[in-house]
Amino acid sequence: MNPPSHGPAAGGAAVPVAGGVAAPGASADGDSLLARLRPLARRPTRGLSLTRLKRIVRLGLKSLWLHRLRSLLTMLGIVFGVCSVIAMLAIGEGASFEAQEQIKNLGSQNIILNSIKPPEEQKITDRGSQRFLQYGLTYADLRRIQYTIPGVTIVVPGRIMREYVSNITRRVDCEVMGTVPWYPTMRNHHLAQGRFFTDLEMESRANVCVLAAEVVPSLFPLDSPLGRDVRIGGGYYRVIGVMEPRAKATASAETETSGRGGSLNRIFIPLETAKTRYGEILARERQGSFEAEKVALHEVTVKVDSQERVLPVAEAIKAVMERNHKKADYRIVVPLELLKKAEQTKHIFNVVLGSIAAISLLVGGIGIMNIMLASVTERTREIGIRRALGAKRRDVILQFLVETVMLASAGGIVGVALGIAVPYLVTHFAHMRTIVTFWSPLVAFGISALVGIVFGLYPALRAASMDPVEALRHE
Amino acid sequence: MATPLVRFENVSKTYQMGPVIVQALREVTLEIHAGEYLSIMGPSGCGKSTMLNVLGCLDRPSAGRYYLAGEDVSQFGDDALSATRGARLGFIFQSYNLIQQLTVVENIEVPLYYQGCSEPESRARARELAALVGLGDRLEHKPYELSGGQQQRAAIARALANDPLVILADEPTGNLDSASGAELLRLFDDLSAQRKTLILVTHDTNISRHAARTICLRDGEVESDLRQ
Numbered sequence: 292m293n294p295p296s297h298g299p300a301a302g303g304a305a306v307p308v309a310g311g312v313a314a315p316g317a318s319a320d321g322d323s324l325l326a327r328l329r330p331l332a333r334r335p336t337r338g339l340s341l342t343r344l345k346r347i348v349r350l351g352l353k354s355l356w357l358h359r360l361r362s363l364l365t366m367l368g369i370v371f372g373v374c375s376v377i378a379m380l381a382i383g384e385g386a387s388f389e390a391q392e393q394i395k396n397l398g399s400q401n402i403i404l405n406s407i408k409p410p411e412e413q414k415i416t417d418r419g420s421q422r423f424l425q426y427g428l429t430y431a432d433l434r435r436i437q438y439t440i441p442g443v444t445i446v447v448p449g450r451i452m453r454e455y456v457s458n459i460t461r462r463v464d465c466e467v468m469g470t471v472p473w474y475p476t477m478r479n480h481h482l483a484q485g486r487f488f489t490d491l492e493m494e495s496r497a498n499v500c501v502l503a504a505e506v507v508p509s510l511f512p513l514d515s516p517l518g519r520d521v522r523i524g525g526g527y528y529r530v531i532g533v534m535e536p537r538a539k540a541t542a543s544a545e546t547e548t549s550g551r552g553g554s555l556n557r558i559f560i561p562l563e564t565a566k567t568r569y570g571e572i573l574a575r576e577r578q579g580s581f582e583a584e585k586v587a588l589h590e591v592t593v594k595v596d597s598q599e600r601v602l603p604v605a606e607a608i609k610a611v612m613e614r615n616h617k618k619a620d621y622r623i624v625v626p627l628e629l630l631k632k633a634e635q636t637k638h639i640f641n642v643v644l645g646s647i648a649a650i651s652l653l654v655g656g657i658g659i660m661n662i663m664l665a666s667v668t669e670r671t672r673e674i675g676i677r678r679a680l681g682a683k684r685r686d687v688i689l690q691f692l693v694e695t696v697m698l699a700s701a702g703g704i705v706g707v708a709l710g711i712a713v714p715y716l717v718t719h720f721a722h723m724r725t726i727v728t729f730w731s732p733l734v735a736f737g738i739s740a741l742v743g744i745v746f747g748l749y750p751a752l753r754a755a756s757m758d759p760v761e762a763l764r765h766e
Numbered sequence: 767m768a769t770p771l772v773r774f775e776n777v778s779k780t781y782q783m784g785p786v787i788v789q790a791l792r793e794v795t796l797e798i799h800a801g802e803y804l805s806i807m808g809p810s811g812c813g814k815s816t817m818l819n820v821l822g823c824l825d826r827p828s829a830g831r832y833y834l835a836g837e838d839v840s841q842f843g844d845d846a847l848s849a850t851r852g853a854r855l856g857f858i859f860q861s862y863n864l865i866q867q868l869t870v871v872e873n874i875e876v877p878l879y880y881q882g883c884s885e886p887e888s889r890a891r892a893r894e895l896a897a898l899v900g901l902g903d904r905l906e907h908k909p910y911e912l913s914g915g916q917q918q919r920a921a922i923a924r925a926l927a928n929d930p931l932v933i934l935a936d937e938p939t940g941n942l943d944s945a946s947g948a949e950l951l952r953l954f955d956d957l958s959a960q961r962k963t964l965i966l967v968t969h970d971t972n973i974s975r976h977a978a979r980t981i982c983l984r985d986g987e988v989e990s991d992l993r994q
Binding site: 331333342343346353354357672673675676677678679680681682683684685686759760763 | 819822824825844845848849851852853857859863864865866867868876877878879880881882883884885891924928929
């Protein structure tokens with residue numbers, strides 16, 4: 292009969308042992324069925340044990356599984372939210388990484404000066420007075436920068452001519468750049484084969500050249516160009532090296548900063564050789580027009596001894612150039628400034644993406660809340676039954692909250708998986724660089740679980756605040 | 767004499783229904799001792815359900831005191847009432863009130879879960895209880911796969927699961943055919959024979975005849991209190 296004692300009562304409530312009240316005449320009827328039941332082992336359920344949580348989770352899974360389609364559709368909101376967060380961040384991160392990489396390739400300690408053709412009207416008046424169009428950086432500028440501005444360590448001048456370059460019958464329209472032997476190290480553009488020209492070759496005005504990787508397939512499709520001769524304009528030059536191919540984006544950044552519609556087809560020759568072969572005046576006859584211009588240097592790269600001094604040195608160069616050039620026939624590009632701008636852009640990008648992600652997760656959360664409210668109404672009766680059978684308010688809250696959080700986290704997990712897969716597809720099909728940072732899936736998943744808690748709390752509280760009598764009467 | 771298991775002292779319950787104040791229980795004073803088999807009768811609207819809700823700690827009286835096993839539960843808060851229901855009371859409803867998505871054995875386990883029983887323990891006890899009410903071969907069935915009589919027997923097993931001091935039944939045979947109803951009453955007789963305290967709400971005199979004591983309510987007051 293009434294087996295042992297009515298143990299320490301469950302829960303935090305004060306229900307003392309019922310002692311002698313319970314069963315006068317207990318232990319009679321020893322053979323009754325009830326007496327043969329195993330004794331009831333009550334345990335206080337204060338706090339939340341792992342086994343208890345496991346049972347709640349299993350219970351939640353059961354009721355979510357009962358409405359499979361509904362649960363799935365509710366999850367989708369979170370899935371897309373999380374997926375878009377991760378994918379967008381990965382694409383943004385990739386793009387900004389690419390941009391920074393480009394700028395770093397220009398050299399963060401470098402300042403690049405370019406000659407640019409002054410505005411059109413001046414050119415016409417110049418032409419009217421039968422003079423050559425003269426503009427751009429001069430050797431005097433070079434010397435002024437090198438010797439008067441402190442902090443400037445190396446200066447790399449460059450002179451660019453457009454020429455046809457040919458190997459017997461193959462002909463390519465190229466930019467021939469006369470420069471100095473330390474150009475590769477300064478511009479982070481290294482050699483793939485052979486070597487760059489030396490000081491000796493520079494001084495002796497040797498006819499040697501280094502090809503850009505992009506030129507090689509059209510000039511030497513079958514064999515190695517090393518040791519062969521190419522014809523540039525009127526002279527023959529021996530090929531002594533081939534540069535590494537430039538990443539597409541870096542090259543485009545380079546041509547953009549150079550301010551000329553530059554091409555990838557570049558050939559490097561010693562500056563002294565270029566001076567001797569081409570002189571100061573470049574005449575061009577193209578498509579029936581004639582143009583003559585006198586440009587001493589097209590490009591000057593200035594290396595500053597430390598990164599902190601880049602910006603002041605750039606200011607100094609600007610001042611020097613402004614004093615000596617009446618026309619705006621030059622341009623100064625500071626990669627470090629670009630880098631800082633790129634970082635700013637990245638920051639803005641992240642804020643925008645973050646708000647889009649927040650909105651999509653908010654929408655997902657509202658979807659979850661909506662369904663949970665419907666579920667609470669639908670299960671009013673069950674809530675009443677559970678309350679009658681001893682469930683406390685917090686048991687009910689926990690049950691519904693766990694369900695919501697499971698729904699949201701399951702959505703989060705699927706979203707993370709998709710969010711990691713999508714950037715791969717983007718890279719594969721759209722050839723865009725993407726970087727999934729290791730924290731973005733974690734954060735996205737964390738937020739989705741948080742959404743589950745925030746949007747699950749109200750329905751759970753509503754379920755718990757129901758009057759058990761009313762809930763039991765609910766149809 | 768032993769302390770009564772249930773003691774009502776001038777228990778009143780009033781409801782506000784719109785502008786009207788309904789007095790469902792008027793100063794009811796009552797004692798029920800352990801092992802009693804009691805039926806509460808009366809016409810509809812006499813306060814039977816209210817009485818059962820108060821007895822079952824689902825509702826607090828508006829005035830008066832309710833002592834359950836010597837404790838004044840009329841002063842309990844929500845959590846303490848839940849704990850009392852879980853530890854001391856068993857409920858049987860007219861419409862069975864089994865949880866539809868759970869199997870028979872899982873339904874019987876629900877009160878045990880809130881008592882903090884470990885899973886293997888509660889599973890074993892639920893099986894024994896199911897066997898006790900003759901559902902040993904229906905353990906894994908869902909409620910909708912069972913007949914009304916079987917569902918009500920599952921509900922009885924559930925009501926016994928937490929080894930309650932008092933079993934409260936609200937029109938337990940109301941939805942059953944006469945054969946199942948009779949079977950159910952036999953089960954109640956058995957429980958009573960094993961000195962379980964049973965409180966049965968009904969308006970059927972045939973059923974109340976099984977009980978040793980019958981209380982008739984009228985307009986929220988005890989009209990008669992008869993012992994057979």
